[in-house]
Amino acid sequence: MDETxxxxxxxxxxxxxxxxPEEHADLLVERLLGLDPDSVLDFARHFEARYNRAYTxxxxxxxxxxxxxxSDDAFDYFRCWLIGQGREVFEGALHDPDGLAELLDEFDEEIDGDGEELGYAADEAYEQLTGAVAPDLGIAAQSAEPAGTAVDFEDESVLATxxxxLWTRFRP
Incomplete structure (x- = not known):
């Protein structure tokens, strides 16, 4: 499977x-079930590589x-959700995270931003297809610390700056 x-x-x-988001995960599993196990693992590799790239x-x-x-978990699920938004939004967010303000039509923090189930879709499909747990993908684990310069999340003036x-559009 290629990137396209x-x-x-x-x-x-x-x-x-x-x-x-839950329906998206269900449909993704269903779609992956139409592939052979090796293709499902290829999909998982693409997903995991992007998930690791977004750890900034x-x-x-x-x-x-x-x-x-x-939190750590919320950011993990956010990265899965971000991948689920497609290539344009994902790559745009990596290039300019503040640009999400223009890339997203809407954002409801109660619904959006939590793609936890998307992160499990390939594993679930692989297990349904083979009856076995997916093997190690051979991708280096993400680093212990995110890439880039740390952000002081507790200082709203830093975040607004x-x-x-994003601050103007999505924060009251």
Whole structure:
């Protein structure tokens, strides 16, 4: 599976889910079940590589603004959700996290930002197809610390300065 096919699967299942993150995960599993196990593992590798790339302080700060706080787990789920938003939003957010203010049509912190189930979709599909747990993907684990310069999440003035567009659009 190449990168284009990976993003096509993400996009088509997101569009069919019409904004429902749980439905998106269910549709993704269903779509992956139509593939052979090796292709499911390829999908998982693409997903994991992007998940690790998104482990940055800058992106965590953007998640903090959007979610009004983001614990370690919340940021993990946010990165899965971000991948689920498709290539344009994902790559745009990596390039300029504050640019999410223009890339997102809407954002409801009660619904959006939590893609936990998307993170498990390939594992679930692989297990259903083979009856076995997915093997190690051979991808280096993410580093202990996010990439980039740390952000002081507790200082709202720092967040408002670093993420002016997100702050203006999504914070009261």
């Amino acid at each position: 096919e990976f993003w096509e699967i993400v996009d088509s299942t997101r569009e069919a889910a019409e904004g429902d 302080w800058e992106l965590w700060g953007a998640a903090w603004v959007l979610l009004d706080g983001a 670093r993420y002016p567009n």
